[in-house]
Amino acid sequence: MMNMNKLEDLLTSLNKKEDEKQKNAVLWALAIIGAVAAVAGIAYAVYRFFAPDYLEDFEEDFDDDFDDYFEDEDDDKDEK
Template identity: 60%
Template sequence: MENNMVKLDEILEAVKYKEAAKKKEEKKTCILWILAIIGIVAAVAAVAYAVYRYLTPDYLEDFDDDFDDDFEDEDLDKEEPEKEASEEKKED
């Protein structure tokens, strides 16, 4: 009878350990699911941002081109009178 009680105690302890291990495993799977969902959301956000950056026109580039053109016009205006003056001197 004593031998049967020892075996019964061992079986109950084994069942307790198995249940504890199962709860830990459930917590791990829950955490993995949460991390997987966060990763998927981050990936979708990164793709959406990349598409947005690709499709959005670059207004600053247009502004820089206009700004450079203004200064180029001024330089040409300054150079033209000098060329005309040098041509007039050559003609004289």
């Protein structure tokens, strides 16, 4: 009877160690994924900070052309 209890305790402790190894593997995987995501986020933020905004210049040019077009139409109406 005493040997059976010791055997059960031994099996229980082995199962716990296997569970801890699996938990540690998952924890390491999540930590690596988190670190990669953090580095990628920082790299993107630095890129957006230093990259010029070409669209802003385009919108300004488009607005100027758009305004010129309507000013031309207003001039044509005044002449008639």
